[in-house]
Amino acid sequence: MITVYLNWFTNDEQFPFFIQYGGHKEGTPLHKHDGFTELAIVLNGNATHIVNSETYFIKKGNVFVINGPTSHAYQNPHEFKICNIMFRPEILRSAGPDLCTSNGFQALFVLEPFYRNIHSFQSGLSLSIPSMEHVASIISDMINEYNDKHQGYQTMLISRFMELVVYLSRQYDNQENGMDSNLMHLANALSYIEDHYLEPLTLEEIAARSNISVRHLNRIFQSYYQTTPISYLQRLRLERARMLLRQSGLPITKISYDCGFNDSNYFTRQFSKAYGLSPKAFRLNQ
Numbered sequence: 001m002i003t004v005y006l007n008w009f010t011n012d013e014q015f016p017f018f019i020q021y022g023g024h025k026e027g028t029p030l031h032k033h034d035g036f037t038e039l040a041i042v043l044n045g046n047a048t049h050i051v052n053s054e055t056y057f058i059k060k061g062n063v064f065v066i067n068g069p070t071s072h073a074y075q076n077p078h079e080f081k082i083c084n085i086m087f088r089p090e091i092l093r094s095a096g097p098d099l100c101t102s103n104g105f106q107a108l109f110v111l112e113p114f115y116r117n118i119h120s121f122q123s124g125l126s127l128s129i130p131s132m133e134h135v136a137s138i139i140s141d142m143i144n145e146y147n148d149k150h151q152g153y154q155t156m157l158i159s160r161f162m163e164l165v166v167y168l169s170r171q172y173d174n175q176e177n178g179m180d181s182n183l184m185h186l187a188n189a190l191s192y193i194e195d196h197y198l199e200p201l202t203l204e205e206i207a208a209r210s211n212i213s214v215r216h217l218n219r220i221f222q223s224y225y226q227t228t229p230i231s232y233l234q235r236l237r238l239e240r241a242r243m244l245l246r247q248s249g250l251p252i253t254k255i256s257y258d259c260g261f262n263d264s265n266y267f268t269r270q271f272s273k274a275y276g277l278s279p280k281a282f283r284l285n286q
Contacts, residue, residue: 001071002031006086015154017161018086019139019146027075033068037089037113040064041127041135045079061127063168067113083139085161095162101195103187104172109165110190111183111224124183125172138164182220185210189217189229197236198260203229237261238274245283252279 009018016036021043030050046059050073051066058064066072067089074080092109099105108125127135142160145153189210193201206229207217221229241259244250250258256267256279272278277285 002029003034004031005034006036006088009086016088017091017154017157018084019142019157020084021143022082022084024074024077024080024082027077028073030071030073032071033066033086035068035088036086037068037092038066039085039087040066041083041085041139042080043083043132043136043139044081045077047077047080048075049073050075061129061132063108063125063127065109065113070113083143085142085164087161091158091161092165094158095165097194099166099169101191102169102173103184103191104169104174105165106187106190107183108168108172111187114225125168125175127171131171135164135167138167183224185212185216186220186224189221190232193229193233194236197233198240198258200260201233233260234270235274238271241267241271241279242275242282245279246286252283255279 006016006018009020010016024047027047040063042058042060042062044060046057049056049058049064052071055075095105112124138160142157142164145156145160189206192206192209203214203217207214210217212220217229221227221232225232227235237259241255241261244255244259245252248255252268253264256264259267261267261270268278271282275282
């Protein structure tokens with residue numbers, strides 16, 4: 001199996017982003033990506049998509065995201081044309097909190113790629129013809145910007161890329177057929193947790209907001225995300241606390257309460273377990 005590197009396509013270390021039209025008259029070898037993510041949009045035709053050891057039929061309108069560790073290849077292409085957008089995953093961190101708490105964003109850009117690397121998983125997004133026309137227009141503008149490289153093209157590209165990410169996330173949200181219901185329940189739970197993680201939350205409340213039972217919530221979290229809802233909630237709180245310890249002069253006790261921990265001693269134990277330093281030692285090392 002081949003390992004593909006982003007610098008095969010671009011040598012710009014300051015702007016690790018690449019976009020192209022991919023026309024495949026023949027199949028491609030099985031390969032994985034080293035340290036970058038690929039957003040693929042099928043613009044025309046069809047092919048067999050091999051993902052790890054599974055095969056899927058893909059056609060015009062299919063959209064999927066492949067993370068680095070996942071191996072994939074295209075076989076038996078027929079008038080097959082795609083758009084490849086290759087980028088470092090950290091680019092998506094510039095997404096605003098309103099997008100990060102979107103079910104469609106969580107499903108398409110976070111959960112699907114993660115889960116696809118563990119189990120077989122067919123892409124959940126298939127665009128309608130009108131949606132494809134809109135996406136094709138955004139892609140065309142992006143490719144022109146990338147090829148022409150006029151002043152400000154990097155800013156323009158990231159702006160259009162985030163526009164595309166938002167649009168695809170909304171399409172995933174609005175899609176009703178062919179969707180994995182468990183994945184959308186999980187995306188709904190993640191969105192709710194990320195929007196309310198600094199508030200008191202219970203499993204019962206998260207499950208109710210996701211329209212599933214607590215037992216089912218725990219099951220799909222473990223299956224898709226390999227963690228529990230409470231562990232995920234606690235991780236968000238600890239990450240917030242770490243940021244406040246680094247960037248503010250707030251007392252540690254206040255930070256613990258502001259981040260959803262009712263017991264500062266419990267907060268200290270959990271922080272030390274997660275990061276190998278107590279909150280006080282972490283702050284002194286910054």
